[in-house]
Amino acid sequence: MIIILKPNSDKEKIKDLLDSLKSRNIGIHYSEGKFVDIIGLIGDTSHLDINSVMASSDIIETVKRVSEPYKAVNRKFHPDDTVVDVDGAKIGGQNFSVIAGPCSVESEEQMICIAKAVKKSGAKLLRGGAFKPRTSPYSFQGLHDEGIRLLLEAKKETGLPIVTEIMSLTHIDLFADVDVIQVGARNMQNFELLKELGKCDKPILLKRGLANTMDELLMSAEYIMAGGNSNVILCERGIRTFETATRNTLDISAVPLLKEKSHLPVIVDPSHAAGIANLVEPLSKAAVSVGADGLMIEVHNNPPKALCDGDQSLTPVQFDHVMEKVKMLAAFENRIM
Amino acid sequence: MIIILKPNSDKEKIKDLLDSLKSRNIGIHYSEGKFVDIIGLIGDTSHLDINSVMASSDIIETVKRVSEPYKAVNRKFHPDDTVVDVDGAKIGGQNFSVIAGPCSVESEEQMICIAKAVKKSGAKLLRGGAFKPRTSPYSFQGLHDEGIRLLLEAKKETGLPIVTEIMSLTHIDLFADVDVIQVGARNMQNFELLKELGKCDKPILLKRGLANTMDELLMSAEYIMAGGNSNVILCERGIRTFETATRNTLDISAVPLLKEKSHLPVIVDPSHAAGIANLVEPLSKAAVSVGADGLMIEVHNNPPKALCDGDQSLTPVQFDHVMEKVKMLAAFENRIM
Amino acid sequence: MIIILKPNSDKEKIKDLLDSLKSRNIGIHYSEGKFVDIIGLIGDTSHLDINSVMASSDIIETVKRVSEPYKAVNRKFHPDDTVVDVDGAKIGGQNFSVIAGPCSVESEEQMICIAKAVKKSGAKLLRGGAFKPRTSPYSFQGLHDEGIRLLLEAKKETGLPIVTEIMSLTHIDLFADVDVIQVGARNMQNFELLKELGKCDKPILLKRGLANTMDELLMSAEYIMAGGNSNVILCERGIRTFETATRNTLDISAVPLLKEKSHLPVIVDPSHAAGIANLVEPLSKAAVSVGADGLMIEVHNNPPKALCDGDQSLTPVQFDHVMEKVKMLAAFENRIM
Amino acid sequence: MIIILKPNSDKEKIKDLLDSLKSRNIGIHYSEGKFVDIIGLIGDTSHLDINSVMASSDIIETVKRVSEPYKAVNRKFHPDDTVVDVDGAKIGGQNFSVIAGPCSVESEEQMICIAKAVKKSGAKLLRGGAFKPRTSPYSFQGLHDEGIRLLLEAKKETGLPIVTEIMSLTHIDLFADVDVIQVGARNMQNFELLKELGKCDKPILLKRGLANTMDELLMSAEYIMAGGNSNVILCERGIRTFETATRNTLDISAVPLLKEKSHLPVIVDPSHAAGIANLVEPLSKAAVSVGADGLMIEVHNNPPKALCDGDQSLTPVQFDHVMEKVKMLAAFENRIM
The missing domain is CATH 3.30.70.1140 (Phospho-2-dehydro-3-deoxyheptonate aldolase; domain 1)
Structure with a gap:
């Protein structure tokens, strides 16, 4: 300094x-x-x-400052890419991995149906929200522990590791069998939660906050790594701007910049970034070409009946079509899927 | 709908x-x-x-939507102003109340010195951070329970009710004797925390998030009120925009709009909004004239040595000068201080 | 309605x-x-x-509104892609065209050197600023008519059609031999200028304003088309947000959305969007994959000595490297370059 | 540096x-x-x-930079407030002046009716748009030279100096008898226009662009002053942010900051900032208290029939009511109205 x-x-x-x-x-x-x-x-x-x-x-x-305020996440001190290994599904390095599933876990039938479909299309991990951060207290808040149970059922059925969001550190015991714990955009600076997650050894998927800079995202990752947990996956999911044609503005430049500053893997969530189902394909392709390490895509067996975010969810058939494009492009870019 | x-x-x-x-x-x-x-x-x-x-x-x-998604906070169903009474210090209605104190609680001597000074200048409540949300895990994180103890000492000495921020619902027992629990901007959509605070009967000071709309702020207040706690104070503290001359952009229009939509009291935090000590006076005066119900101002006995936010803190002497102006203007506007 | x-x-x-x-x-x-x-x-x-x-x-x-406020630019009424033909260089449809050149025209030697280099690498049009919009009145303002003369020299030498920015409709006579007239971000809502350009028959490259929505960009294009000129090329070049790690935030989602709403070609300017030379390659690739119709890239023979925007310019060697990647990806996407 | x-x-x-x-x-x-x-x-x-x-x-x-990039507008080199004198109506220093009138000039009857009303309520200058910057080419574009003629009629009738917006430097001759030339938000960085206005000796009212920083506003004022015209009035009129409850976000902090950095007078336009008629009163009062040198308020004899911006216009009766409050507050603040 x-x-x-x-x-x-x-x-x-x-x-x-x-x-x-x-x-x-x-x-x-x-x-x-x-x-x-x-x-x-x-x-x-x-x-x-x-x-x-x-x-x-x-x-x-x-x-x-002549040196960055982050150390553990800094590529200067760890030149090699971090590869997070989730039960064999690798995120980072030369790998390109897709996480897919519904916004909310709704029923066993739904989860197993979607899990089988996304696995068939090439997804390596299954997502699904059991605890849902909703703007309104009167909106569906998720199935909670029952939701996690259904995710585990789907895992048993398909072998796909599961990713689900934590909203409070008081729930952490419920996440004992979860493979990747997601920290949502609204909790990116819930520092007490980050500290607690630093103490566990599970991979953490850290989403960028709607109004947070790349440096703040890295500092939040530093909170987790400073606690001893180095399995952190960063996720760009759109920032809040004046433009209302999309739900948020996907900051595609964040991908190469974050990867330059940090050794951590960076994935993109095109579903939440745009909030529009038919933008998922072009944005997914942009993510591959810009150098992202993976995607997180919302898939629902019946989007019109989804209890949450139906307008941005793909059907399994649409997802399969997107994955076909993504796989060809990833192969072109020499990424392993 | x-x-x-x-x-x-x-x-x-x-x-x-x-x-x-x-x-x-x-x-x-x-x-x-x-x-x-x-x-x-x-x-x-x-x-x-x-x-x-x-x-x-x-x-x-x-x-x-032809009706708002919020009910409990909606002025349509509760036309009269809510007045939050904190141990005799009233916020809302015709009252105009000032909350003052340091960003962080640092020592007993500091707290008692500042508490006495701000009381003398006319502050009705004492603020001070015991748990500090800091971007970096390596920055000073607050004195925690010891910080709350020191605030209570200062209360004993001066009689000023105390306001301090909660960062995790696991800490809630430590706040048993705190008079007003503050939810910071970064936790405005920490819904699990809001639900828990809805169950207690303490006044909650809810700060607007950096990237949250007024409607989202009202929905977060609705979370608290839906739980049964109707003592909510809203706080406008600046939003994140492209302008970098100030730390954030104080959205002064939010004050009359929030008061039109809701019966809850609305206060302004000019210290965090601007991040510049010499803007506190003009912005405080603007807040009075625009119809705010109070102010929250950072005061430090020795800003250059402050462990946090020294650049936006006033000295007790500067604060006294601001309060003189605020009192005259509040009297002009027929507000009770 | x-x-x-x-x-x-x-x-x-x-x-x-x-x-x-x-x-x-x-x-x-x-x-x-x-x-x-x-x-x-x-x-x-x-x-x-x-x-x-x-x-x-x-x-x-x-x-x-149940119908869009724009008609001429609306894809609903003109389902087929508009292809703008600039002296044989085609923008739109299946074509993918790259415009390259220095931020400012500085000298004949510079222009001819760069023009030859970018042509060799595959650029189809040459850009260069003769009139420069600069924040400060004391900064270099461009060579004006002499700048246009030098661009025409470079065109004579290489055959590349030229693109250059107009800043005032009083200069329009100087643009008689220019192939594509650019309207910069700061003039996107200079409606008098747009009306005037609607009367000429030259292709217009219309850049999105820093704080303008996609719909406003389309309405500005509508100004030009309503005047009778249907040769409009839209350009996404980044919007102003709170993020400061990049000069602006490239709104990559705008590309597929604009192309869905309008039949006009859409190109991307990664140089101005990011303001960082080493982001030009990943962002260019993202633009190809997301479906853009072309790129506009700053190239300077000696960036450190550039009179303007040196930090975002590529050298001819770097540009050639980027073009190699772009050409392969465009071929993969079945685009004609 | x-x-x-x-x-x-x-x-x-x-x-x-x-x-x-x-x-x-x-x-x-x-x-x-x-x-x-x-x-x-x-x-x-x-x-x-x-x-x-x-x-x-x-x-x-x-x-x-250790010194600011602006010189002529810099308070460091001109510590005293600039007072712009428009035919006896003073803006700056201890004066507080209100500019009022309709968004668009529509008819002679309208202009004279409004001019008389706003004069009676205490406005010192009359505004009215003859050239209107409209997002859509199909919207009413103003009466042009006829509009200026009607403004001059209203001036003859009432003695109020007139303020109207220029949209192109090709129109400058039509502004020969206009008292104050307004540069709108969309033209704040139309540098060729600014240069031309620097050559005339009329007061220029320069509005801040929707996405422009305070420093950029000062640099645009510097363009005018560098040309020799030192009669510049700055106007804060709201910036574009993610918040949609108001048309723009009034950046009230800009007033004291601009006045600290520059000697030029700073006024506030609450009508365009909020876009909501009933916010004009509280925002006008905030402007007085924060230290602004004046206001610019839209008044229309029949807002529902206004050809433009009816939703933010006050009726003459409402304006009179706002002026009563403004006058009392200005007197309290020792400003001369």
Whole structure:
């Protein structure tokens, strides 16, 4: 971290600032220049907040980080791609994996029917919401533990590992047999939940918040990794902008940028990003070409009757058609599906 | 809720749609027109999701809510202002109340010093963070239970009721003696937390999320009220936009709009909205004039040494100056402080 | 357009509203229902503004367009893809065309060098700014008529048709020999300019504004087409959001949505969208896969010395590498380059 | 401007960079430190673009402006408030002035009726659109020169100076008798228009663009002032965000920030910001309290019949009521109306 002082700063105030920094146990290097004075902070400054440093003296012109505030997720320190292995289904590296299933778990018949269909089409993992974050308290909130039970039934039937969302750390015991725990966009900065998930050894699928920057997503992943859990999968699922033609705006540029900054795998959720079923195919293809490590797609046996998000769900037949395109493109890009 | 059908829709599909709606136990009224057919849904439709209804048939042109999806928070059904009474400090109605204190609780000396100062200047409640939501896992995370203890010490010393943020429902027992529980912007859609807070009888200060609409804020308040707790205070604290000159963009229009839609009190947090100490005064005055019911202001005895958000905190002297202006303006507006 | 009235509206006010609508020469169909009354507006309502209709009476619950406000650009009325033919270089339909060149025209040597290079790599058109929209009045503003002269020199040398931006309709005579006139993002709603360009017969490359919706982009294209010029190419170049890691946020979903709504060709400008040279390749590939009709890429012989936008420009060597990837992917997608 | 080099940069590259900077006629000061090397650029760097400097060498860690890129509008160099005097109506300094009138000029009767009414209520200037920027080419586009003639009639009748929007520099001759020329939000970065307006001596009312930062607004004002015209009035009128409950989001914080950065007067347009008539009063009051220098309010004798923006217009009676509140508050704030 570099602190640039205002020209002709008061010597007494410079001394105060240096003393204050020393008292925080930071190595400092003060360099007096003819044009401007700067202070270099040496060592690990990841616990320092730029705003707090800025506020610590009125002689500071600006503060600039020269290293990123994240360490564990940083590709600089871990150049190789992380590959998350979920019971044989690999996400990251040269692999390209598709997670598919309904928005909400509704019934055993539904789950098994969809699980078989998506497996046949090439999905490697099964998703389904047991706990549903809904804007309204009067909307269907999910089947809870019964939902997880049905997912496990579908897993037993098909062998597909399951991915489902956690909404509260008080539910964590219910997730004992879940293969991948999903943190939804609304909980991306539920830091207490992230800390708890850092302590378990299950893969965590971390979705980007609707108003969160890429750096904030990486910092949330850092919360999990700092706790000791390095199986984190990042998911770009659209951000909130002024455009209303799509539910959210898929930030496709986030994929190559996140992969440049971090070694973690990055997947794309075209269903939630667009909120429109017939955009799933073109956005899935864009995700493959831009370098994503996988997709998360909503599939429902009967979208018009879906209890949630029917307008963005594909039927198994539509999903199969999309997967055909995705498989050809992934092969073209030398990805293993 | 009104469903407008596409012109010349297939009779069979119309029948299917009507049957499907009837099976959801919704009263329906079908009106065949020369130009367009419409279906009116009668009764309580607050559990229906517009997107799901849209997806339930391909003959639907559009779906329009004619009543709001929120009931308990709706001014239509509760025309009178709700006044939240916190140990004698009233928020709402003709009252104008100021909550002040440091971003983070740091020490007993700090808390008592600030509590005395803000009380003298006219604050009616004391704020201070014991659990701090920080972007980085390496930043100061708050003093936790010790922080709450120090807040209670400051209350004992000054009589000011205390407001502090909860970050996880597993901590709820620690908040037994807290007067107002704050839900931060990042947890505005942490629905499991909201449900739990709906079961307690303490006032809840609910901050608007950075990317959440006013309607979503009201729906989150509805979660709390649906659980039985009607002591909810809404807080506008800035939304995330493209502008970077301020930390967030204070959506001042939200104050009169929220008060029109709901009977709940609405306060403004100018410190977090702007992130700049010298904007607190003008924004506080704007809040009074626009009709807010109170303010939440960060005050620190020594901002340069603050462990968090020093750049937006006022000193007690600056706060006293702002309060002088606020008091005069509140008197001009016939508000009771 | 459909007007839904509030329940139990005053009969006198309904009559007033019907009279007022009739006086605007709109066919109306009034349908009294048991649940709600609606008024259907028959015929061409594209000149009606929803907000104005809403304001015309206080008994109106809501107004809903059932047909789009654009006609000439609407795919419904022109199902076939428009193919813009620029001197043999085709944009639209099965064709995939790349426009390349420097941000600013700087010198004859530069232009000819770059023109030859991009042609060799497969670009079909040459771009270069002669009039530059710069935030600061003190920044380099372009070479103006001399810039256009140099572009024409490069065209003479290579045969590549040229694309360059117009900033004022007073300059239009200088564009007599230009092949494609570009309207920049900042002028997307400079309606007087659009009207003027509607009168000429040159292809117009219309870039989406930083804060403009897809529908607004289509309405701006409608301005040009309403004037009689049907050679319009739409360009997605990123929108302004809260994310600062990229200069703008490329709205990749806009490509398939615009192509669904309109018959006009849609190209992508990955250079301006991201503002980062090494994102040009992944975003270009995403554009091919999502179904775009072409690309517009900044290429500079010496980016570090570029007078403008050096940080997002590719060198001719880098461009050649990107084009190799783009050509293979376009072939895979059965596009003609 | 300060350039911070990457640690351990290649000596040869440093020499190249210094030579390149020298060749641009910039004074430089190179300071070699133990921790980091920096280069200070001395003198006027307002013509330098940060992105271009960044791109000029790969040994640059970061570039930081230590002075603002604007000079003429900068309060640092002109500490006193600019007061724009329009025929005796003063905007800026201690004055608080209200501009009122219809969105569009429609008829002589309308204009004179409204002009008389708003004058009686205390407005100091009359607004009315003769050239209307409309999203759709099929919407009413204004009465053009006839509209200006009617405004001048209303001025003759009432003595109120007139404000009207220019949409193209080809129309400038029609504005010879207009008192204040308005540049609309969509033309805020129509730089050719700004340059032309810099050459005239009329006051210019410059509205902030929907997606433009405060700094960009100041840079556009700088375009006008750099041409020699120092009579510029800034207008905050809402920015585009994800919130749809209001037409735009009024960025109230922009008022004190713009006034801190610049000596130019800043007014607020609550009508366009909110797009809702009954928000005009609370937002007008917020504008007074936050320190704005005036308001621009839409008033129409018969909003339901307005050809444009009827839903946000006040009737003369409503306007009179708002003005009563504004006058009392302005008096409280010691502003002269």
